[in-house]
Structures are given as C-alpha cells and as structure tokens.
Amino acid sequence: MSRSxxxxxxxxxxxxxxxxxMHGALAKDQAFAILDAALEGGINTFDTAxxxxxxxxxxxxxIEAREQKEVVSIxxxxxxxxxxxxxxxxxxSLSRLQxxxxxxxxxxxxxxxYKVDVMNSLKETKRAGLVSNIGASxxxxxxxxxxxxxxxxxIQVPYNAFDQRLDRTEVFTRAKAKRVTVFARSPFLxxxxxxxxxxxxxxxAHARRSLEQFTEIAxxxxxxxxxxxxxxxxxxxxxxxxxxxVDTVAQLKEITSALERLSAEHTLWVDEIISAFQTMxxxxxxxxSWKTV
Numbered sequence: 001m002s003r004s005x006x007x008x009x010x011x012x013x014x015x016x017x018x019x020x021x022m023h024g025a026l027a028k029d030q031a032f033a034i035l036d037a038a039l040e041g042g043i044n045t046f047d048t049a050x051x052x053x054x055x056x057x058x059x060x061x062x063i064e065a066r067e068q069k070e071v072v073s074i075x076x077x078x079x080x081x082x083x084x085x086x087x088x089x090x091x092x093s094l095s096r097l098q099x100x101x102x103x104x105x106x107x108x109x110x111x112x113x114y115k116v117d118v119m120n121s122l123k124e125t126k127r128a129g130l131v132s133n134i135g136a137s138x139x140x141x142x143x144x145x146x147x148x149x150x151x152x153x154x155i156q157v158p159y160n161a162f163d164q165r166l167d168r169t170e171v172f173t174r175a176k177a178k179r180v181t182v183f184a185r186s187p188f189l190x191x192x193x194x195x196x197x198x199x200x201x202x203x204x205a206h207a208r209r210s211l212e213q214f215t216e217i218a219x220x221x222x223x224x225x226x227x228x229x230x231x232x233x234x235x236x237x238x239x240x241x242x243x244x245x246v247d248t249v250a251q252l253k254e255i256t257s258a259l260e261r262l263s264a265e266h267t268l269w270v271d272e273i274i275s276a277f278q279t280m281x282x283x284x285x286x287x288x289s290w291k292t293v
Contacts, residue, residue: 003073005234006259007045007183008038008252009245014048014055026247028058035062037249039071041256047156047183047243048097049077049108050089056096064098075104075154075183077137083117090130102131104154110136110143119150133181139286141169148174159184159239161193161214161232161273163285172238184239190287193229203291207284213276221269226251227258232273234259 013031026034035046048055056076063069074097078089090105107113107122113136122134135154136147144166147155155175157166163186166172175182188194192204197211218228233242246252283289 003045003241004043005241006043006255007047007075007241007243008035008043009185009243010046010048010055010059011052012245012247013052013058015053025053028061030248031058032062032065033249034246034252035059036066037252039066039068041252044071045073045075045103045241047075047185050079050093051077051108056093060096060098069099073103074099075106075133076102077106077108077156079109080107080112080118080122081109083115083121086118086121087125087128087130090125094130101129104133104135105131106134106154106156107136110138110140110147113143113147113150123151135180137185139288141165141171144171145169145174148178148180152180154181154183156183156185156243157239158186158285159233159237159242160187160189160285161229162189162210162277162280164274164278165285167236167238167274176238181241182239183241183243184233184237185243186287187233187242187244188226188229189285192284194225206281210277210280210284214273217269217272217276223269224254224258226254227262228269228273230255230258231262232270235262235267236270236274 013026015025046059048059050056063072076093078093080086080089090102094102112118125131126134133153135152137156138144138147139158144155144157157171159166172182192207193214195211197208197215200208215225218225230244244255246255
C-alpha cells in the first residue's frame with residue numbers, strides 16, 4: 001500500500017486540542033466526516049495515541065463502520081513506563097482501534113526509551129506480530145539522535161516555521177542513512193501559527209511580534225497563514241511524513257487545496273521564513289512550556 005506523505009493527526013477527534021481550538025471535542029459524526037474527507041483526499045495514514053482522550057475508540061469505530069482495515073495505516077503512541085505492561089498497552093490500543101496489527105507504535109514519553117528493558121519489550125511485540133514498526137515520539141534533538149541508535153523504525157519530531165532546530169542537526173541525515181522513517185508533527189504549532197496576532201491570549205503576548213512577522217511574510221506572497229505554515233513544513237522539511245490535525249472538514253479541504261496550489265518552485269517565501277525564525281525562544285516553540293492562563 002502506498003502511504004500518503006500527509007498524515008492526519010487525530011488528537012482533535014478525541015479531545016479538545018490546540019490553542020486555537022474553538023470547537024471543543026468533536027462529536028462522533030463530525031469526526032467521521034473528517035476521516036471520510038481525509039481518505040477521499042488521498043490521506044490513508046492516521047496518527048493517534050492512548051493519551052488522546054477517546055481518539056483510538058473513535059478511529060476504531062470509523063475503521064469498522066467503513067470497513068477500512070486493509071486500506072489505512074495506524075500509528076499510535078503508548079506511555080511505555082514499564083516493560084511488563086508494554087504488550088498489554090498495545091493490545092488495549094489494538095482493541096480500541098479494532099485492528100489486528102499496528103503499522104507503528106511509538107513511545108509517547110521520550111525518557112522511557114532510555115530504559116533497556118522497555119525497548120526490548122517493545123521490540124518483542126514487533127517480533128510477535130502486534131506491530132510492524134516501533135519507535136519514539138520526541139521533542140529534543142538529543143532524544144531524536146539517541147532514538148536513532150536504538151534500532152527503531154520510526155521517530156516523530158516537531159517541525160514548523162517557528163521550530164527549525166532539527167535542520168541544524170544531523171537528525172534527518174542520520175535517519176536517512178539508517179532507513180528510519182521520520183514523521184514531523186505540529187506544522188501549525190498546535191494552532192498558534194493560525195491565530196490572529198491582534199487577538200492572542202495574554203499568556204502568548206511574547207509571541208505576538210513573531211506571529212506578526214509570520215503573517216506579514218504570508219501576506220506579501222499572497223498566502224494564508226495556513227498555506228504558509230503547511231507549505232513551509234511540506235516543502236522545506238526533510239521528514240518523510242507531515243502530521244497535521246484539523247477541527248473541521250473545511251480546514252481539511254483547505255489544506256489539501258493549499259498543497260495543490262503551492263509549488264516547490266515558489267521558494268522565496270520559504271527562504272524568508274527560514275531567515276526570520278532561525279532562532280526562536282523555547283517558550284514559544286515548545287508547548288510544554290506554555291502557560292494556560
């Protein structure tokens with residue numbers, strides 16, 4: 001099965017997710033409509049996690065209702081704190097997803113990949129046929145480089161216009177050499193890159209000037225914020241796949257339309273973004289540091 005470069009993240013299907021979320025958790029029919037539209041648009045790989053509310057259950061219900069077990073690829077994430085419970089965690093996810101085997105299973109907590117017994121247990125589930133590919137979801141370049149030395153198949157990393165750190169490391173080069181598939185998540189930085197800089201919450205005041213600069217670049221090149229954010233990740237990132245999320249079918253269709261409009265030949269604005277945001281404050285680029293009030 002040919003895998004789409006775009007991967008639909010499904011956190012929004014199971015919980016209120018993202019700083020720009022105005023809709024809360026999605027109803028089941030809304031979630032199904034998004035999944036239907038994704039598949040119709042050629043997206044056949046879906047990213048989820050045990051920690052994403054009831055995302056796995058919603059995705060599993062859709063797979064069963066639409067009879068898509070042989071059509072879609074599912075990558076999920078587990079906590080993986082204890083080697084003794086790795087298999088159980090995966091089996092629970094399989095049950096929720098209503099599929100016999102995962103395409104990928106990633107450790108959602110990076111520190112757990114440093115536990116030898118945890119990694120051995122994860123590798124055993126691959127040998128047992130529960131999962132085709134194993135790996136880790138990370139935030140930091142050091143963790144990404146470490147993961148590449150563990151014999152993993154997949155890694156997931158953050159990448160967007162404001163967070164270009166990995167371009168200045170050997171992560172992508174080493175991953176390619178080791179034939180490790182890289183998934184780049186958060187092209188919209190959990191929605192921050194889509195927000196109006198004039199209406200940012202007080203706890204994002206320190207991001208206002210950077211967001212204004214980003215929107216100015218987009219406007220100069222006749223791009224929406226969504227087109228600039230997605231296009232930058234899609235055209236500039238060396239990852240194999242770009243993981244993104246949406247709250248509505250309209251957003252999904254805007255994204256697929258944006259990619260049809262954007263061309264690799266139109267790189268001037270990409271160069272401007274690279275230059276403008278090479279060095280960014282970690283309190284802007286890392287959601288773990290964000291205040292919520």
